[in-house]
Every structure is written in structure tokens, then in C-alpha cells.
Amino acid sequence: MTEVFSGSFTQQEPIPEDAIAAAVAVMRSGRLHRYNTAPGEMAEAAALEVDFAAFTGARYCLAVASGGAAMRIALRAAGVGQGDPVLTNAFTLAPVPGAIAAVGGVPVLVEVTEDLVIDLADLAAKAQASGARILLLSHMRGHVCDMDALMALCARLDLRVIEDCAHTMGAAWAGVPSGRHGIAGCYSTQTYKHMNAGEGGLVVSDDAGLMARMVLLSGSYMLYDRHPAAPAPEAFADLRHTVPNISARMDNLRAAVLRPQIAALPGRVDRWARLYGAVETGLRGVPGLRLIPRPQAERFVGSSFQFLLPGRDGAWIDRFLGRCLARGVELKWFGRAEPAGFTSRHDHWRYAPPQALPRTDAVLAGLIDMRLPLTFTEADCACIARIIADEAGRDGVAEAADRRAD
Numbered sequence: 001m002t003e004v005f006s007g008s009f010t011q012q013e014p015i016p017e018d019a020i021a022a023a024v025a026v027m028r029s030g031r032l033h034r035y036n037t038a039p040g041e042m043a044e045a046a047a048l049e050v051d052f053a054a055f056t057g058a059r060y061c062l063a064v065a066s067g068g069a070a071m072r073i074a075l076r077a078a079g080v081g082q083g084d085p086v087l088t089n090a091f092t093l094a095p096v097p098g099a100i101a102a103v104g105g106v107p108v109l110v111e112v113t114e115d116l117v118i119d120l121a122d123l124a125a126k127a128q129a130s131g132a133r134i135l136l137l138s139h140m141r142g143h144v145c146d147m148d149a150l151m152a153l154c155a156r157l158d159l160r161v162i163e164d165c166a167h168t169m170g171a172a173w174a175g176v177p178s179g180r181h182g183i184a185g186c187y188s189t190q191t192y193k194h195m196n197a198g199e200g201g202l203v204v205s206d207d208a209g210l211m212a213r214m215v216l217l218s219g220s221y222m223l224y225d226r227h228p229a230a231p232a233p234e235a236f237a238d239l240r241h242t243v244p245n246i247s248a249r250m251d252n253l254r255a256a257v258l259r260p261q262i263a264a265l266p267g268r269v270d271r272w273a274r275l276y277g278a279v280e281t282g283l284r285g286v287p288g289l290r291l292i293p294r295p296q297a298e299r300f301v302g303s304s305f306q307f308l309l310p311g312r313d314g315a316w317i318d319r320f321l322g323r324c325l326a327r328g329v330e331l332k333w334f335g336r337a338e339p340a341g342f343t344s345r346h347d348h349w350r351y352a353p354p355q356a357l358p359r360t361d362a363v364l365a366g367l368i369d370m371r372l373p374l375t376f377t378e379a380d381c382a383c384i385a386r387i388i389a390d391e392a393g394r395d396g397v398a399e400a401a402d403r404r405a406d
């Protein structure tokens with residue numbers, strides 16, 4: 001009997017009951033807007049900022065409408081404007097170059113390595129060639145580069161780093177939480193990330209001037225003193241007339257849904273580690289399949305799994321994906337010629353100037369990606385791995401038999 005997997009790769013866990021109760025309380029109050037508070041009340045959005053600042057160890061935190069909004073606000077607050085080059089990973093998702101384009105910046109794409117992290121030699125070369133002053137570093141699919149080497153290089157290159165932590169909320173490098181290495185860390189609370197509010201974003205920073213600009217940009221009007229996790233009102237005095245309101249606030253309903261999830265995050269990270277480990281164990285040693293090594297210093301969140309199929313051509317990979325899908329295993333492929341679903345590639349982002357990225361192209365041509373929602377069990381993950389291993393092991397003979405059977 002051919003084994004088939006019947007779980008859903010897009011089914012997240014329900015919202016915890018305490019978060020539902022908090023959301024219902026907000027709805028009963030009618031005060032969903034973050035600046036609509038009763039006397040003496042701290043809005044859920046403000047309380048979320050305090051809680052998430054404490055969770056990451058950041059001095060300041062701002063809650064916004066999405067992860068993309070967090071990046072746009074951080075880039076703009078850091079001074080990126082019309083025509084400015086901004087470095088970013090060539091392997092990431094569309095909202096990252098999209099955030100750069102939205103503030104008028106020009107994405108300068110940096111190669112990724114076979115380990116799916118930014119290539120430091122290419123970063124140095126492109127920083128010098130472009131004159132960029134900002135790196136929007138995307139920890140794409142949770143792969144954290146050697147942050148000590150990266151930050152030392154960026155200091156030498158006079159580059160400021162904004163971290164895209166959409167896939168690294170709860171992760172760390174050498175004990176330092178992801179999002180705490182650069183001038184700002186941006187997180188998403190969209191359903192497929194590590195805390196689920198449907199949509200939403202958070203940005204942390206230790207820089208008072210930067211955070212004051214971000215608060216004003218987010219749409220605080222002159223109510224910035226209602227941000228307990230922002231700098232004191234004096235920091236806003238010289239900015240309040242000049243920084244535009246681009247209106248991307250978070251509301252109290254989402255914040256209420258999120259706050260109890262912060263305490264749950266470390267437990268979720270542990271569970272993701274077990275799911276990831278079950279897939280990794282099941283795929284280790286499978287011929288033709290390259291797993292991504294995870295460095296000792298990296299504490300990663302195993303909310304997704306990637307592997308490479310080096311040397312396989314597109315037609316083979318397409319058939320492999322079809323066979324896995326027929327057995328219930330939904331894989332994404334970054335080598336596809338046309339963007340599909342959430343998956344796209346640098347040459348699909350035509351708002352960025354075309355750039356030659358041969359090393360990244362070679363990696364993406366064989367890069368397979370899958371989600372690991374927490375609704376999966378370790379037994380599910382072992383089953384998924386068996387199916388992938390089985391289908392990856394089909395050789396030309398089995399394939400020829402398939403084609404005859406078609």
C-alpha cells in the first residue's frame with residue numbers, strides 16, 4: 001500500500017482561549033482603536049508593545065498593521081528615500097523588495113549561499129558598488145547567517161542593518177534574539193508566522209530618534225505620549241511637524257489576540273524544533289537530496305523545512321512535486337518559471353532593476369520548501385519524510401514506467 005498523508009499544510013492551531021476571551025472583552029468595550037481608552041486604561045496595543053519589548057529585550061516597540069508596514073516604516077525612518085539603493089537578500093518573499101520599492105528605494109539584491117543565507121562576499125562587493133547605506137536583512141525561512149560576521153562586516157562597510165524577522169520571531173544567534181542585532185527588527189503576526197492575529201506587525205529598536213519617527217509615521221497624530229514602549233515626548237519635539245502620518249496602526253482587537261501568544265511562543269518554538277527534527281531525521285542520508293546544515297550558534301524556529309535537489313532538472317522536479325502532491329505532501333519550488341501562490345523569485349519582481357544572480361539562481365533552481373504547521377504531529381512529519389524520500393528515490397527506470405503508464 002502506498003502511504004498517503006492527509007494533513008493540511010495551511011491549517012494553523014486555533015487561537016488560544018485566553019486570547020479569545022481578551023478579544024471578546026475588547027469587542028464588548030467597543031474601544032477597538034488604540035487611542036480610544038477609558039480613563040486610566042492602557043490600550044491592548046500599548047500593552048502589547050510593552051510585552052513584546054520585554055520579550056525581545058528591546059528598549060522600544062511599536063505595533064503596526066503588518067510586517068510589510070513595519071519594514072516600510074523602518075526604512076523610511078532610517079532615511080531611505082527616492083532613488084536610494086537598499087541591499088537585501090535575493091532569496092526572500094515579495095513584501096521585502098516591495099517595502100523597499102514602496103518608499104522609493106531601489107532593491108540591490110545580494111546572492112545567497114547553498115545554506116540559504118546572505119553571501120557576505122557579495123554583500124561587501126554590492127555595498128561598495130551601489131553606495132547603499134542600509135541592508136534590509138531577510139532571515140528568509142528562518143535561516144540566520146553568522147550574525148557576528150555580518151555585523152562586523154556591516155560596521156566596516158558603514159551599513160546600517162534592519163532585520164526582517166518574519167520567520168525568526170523567537171529565534172536567536174549566539175543567544176541574541178533575532179531582531180536585536182541591527183537598528184531595528186521587523187516582525188509579522190500574519191496567520192502563517194509564529195504568532196497569529198490574521199495580519200499585524202511589530203518593530204523593535206533601541207534608537208530613540210528612530211523609534212520616535214516610526215511612531216509618528218505609523219499614524220500616532222499628536223498622541224505619541226500614549227505609547228508606553230516609545231521614547232519620552234521630548235524625543236518627538238523636533239519631529240512632530242515634519243514626519244508624515246502614513247497610517248498603519250495596529251488595533252486593540254489584534255493586540256488582544258496576540259498578547260497571550262507571547263508567553264506561548266517559547267513552547268511553540270520547542271514543538272517546532274521537534275517537528276523539524278522529525279522531518280530532518282527522516283530525510284537524512286536520502287540520495288540526491290541535500291539538507292541545509294544548521295549552525296550550533298543558531299536557535300531557529302522550525303516552522304518550515306527546506307532542502308535542495310542538486311543536479312535535478314526542472315522537468316524532473318515538476319514530476320517529483322506532482323507525485324508528492326498526489327500523496328498529500330504539498331511542496332513549494334522556488335525554481336518555477338512563473339510565480340505561484342506565495343512563492344516568487346527575484347526575476348519576477350520587475351519593479352526592481354534586473355540583476356544577474358547566478359549563484360542564487362543555481363540554488364533556487366533546486367530549492368524545495370514546505371510549511372510545518374503546529375497542527376502536525378511528529379508522526380505526521382515522519383510520514384511526510386517517508387513519502388518525500390520514497391519519491392526522491394525514484395530513478396529514471398521508475399520514471400519511464402510512469403510515463404508508459406500515463
Ligand SMILES: *Cc1c(COP(=O)(O)O)cnc(C)c1O
Pocket residue numbers: 066067068069092093095096138139140141164166167187188189190199200201
Ligand atoms: C510574511 C513576510 C513578510 C511580511 O509580512 P506581512 O505581515 O505579510 O506584511 C516579510 N518578510 C517575509 C520573509 C515574509 O515571509
